[in-house]
Amino acid sequence: MPGRYLPTEYLPVAIFIAISIAFGLGALIMGSMVRLRRPYREKLMPYESGIDPVGEPRVRFSIRFYIIAMLFVVFDVEAIFMYPWAIVFDKIGLFALIEMIIFIVILLVGYVYALKKEAFRWE
């Protein structure tokens, strides 16, 4: 009934998420009670194959990671659009298919553009 609807089937999901966080925390807390702790300077240095670390740890990295992140946003949203379409495909039939082919063609235009711009090339 509208206004009073409670998504009660999601209650186990919420409990599960809470329990899994508690499980992780519990393992760490129990571990902290029994393990030993004898830190010294060399132990607390960042690992760099045995030598003293050189320079800053957060080095400059390739711009391509940003491009991949942006492309991910575009394509993942497209994928999410396909889910409701796939669920009601039975009910809409041929119209849905034509519509989706148009949608995929538009998606392909962007894909081919990214391909021509060499967004997927790593050297």
Add this chain to the structure above:
Amino acid sequence: MFEFLIRPGSFDLFLNIGIIILKIAVVIGVVMLHVAYATYFERKVIGHIQVRMGPMEVGPHGILQPIADMLKLFFKEDIIPEKADKPVFYFAPIISLMAALSSLAVIPFFDGFVIADINIGLLFILALSSLGSYGLILSGWSSDSKYSFLGGLRSSAQVISYEIAMGMSLVGVMIMAGSLNLTEIVKAQAAYPTGMYAIPQFLGFFVFIIAAIAETNRSPFDLPECESELVAGYFVEYSGMRFALFYAAEYIGMIIMGSLAVTCFLGGWTIPAFITAVLPFLKYVPGIVWFALKLYVIIFFYYWIRATLPRYRYDQLMAIGWKVLIPLSLLNIVITGIIKIMVD
């Protein structure tokens, strides 16, 4: 089923929450046991493939090895690098574990046994697997080490790239089943002539299996961990229990991806009708046995691939994801749609 929640203060509420917690505890317990023995199974399988014996020392045929490993990690010192970003460093493994473990809530292990029977189960799993990449990138960033920083960047780029292919490869299954609820998908498969969608959806199955290996950072796509160049990738600075949480998250992720393959493509807890027609006594085998059997076939396949194939280069990995798997999954969607229209 949960109408009682609308009446606040009722005793039923607490009783039902108690039952839910009990079910969750059983599932987590069983899955953690499987995770422990999946590591043993992996070492044995890879050992025998390489003509070694694998773990042999602890117990007969090394059967107690996972327990010994767990105790060792439990008592290990927890080293946190001096300049690490402490709060982020503390919580990154918990995010990873939470994202991996919570996906178990929507997986139907056998007929009628699913903790949360929500109608967007598949979407929930995909959402949580995206959330898992936060654990990777945050641990890589907060560790204050070049190796873990590069490993975190690589693994998050890899996971998000393959997530697109994985999400799209499942659209074919959604078209055929008409639902996102995993229980409904299994029932739709049981009603389908071939009994499993892996046969009509072979293209989707192929894309899904490859994407699932990359999603869980397994060999041959284990670039983020890449022992020989990044030593261990994003969790190089983690030790003791925190390392164990990442390790557990990886194996739970494998079990989740295997279960997803079993429920979406291999018919879940059911067996194809044409097999029961020939061998009717197989109908009396409980569903959980079929589920576990199919799951272990997939997990064995993971290990087999790890023992056989060399690691890919990073540019090859990205090229496979973007130039092969995504176009193939789009093609699969169009083909499935056209065939569905022609058959109806």
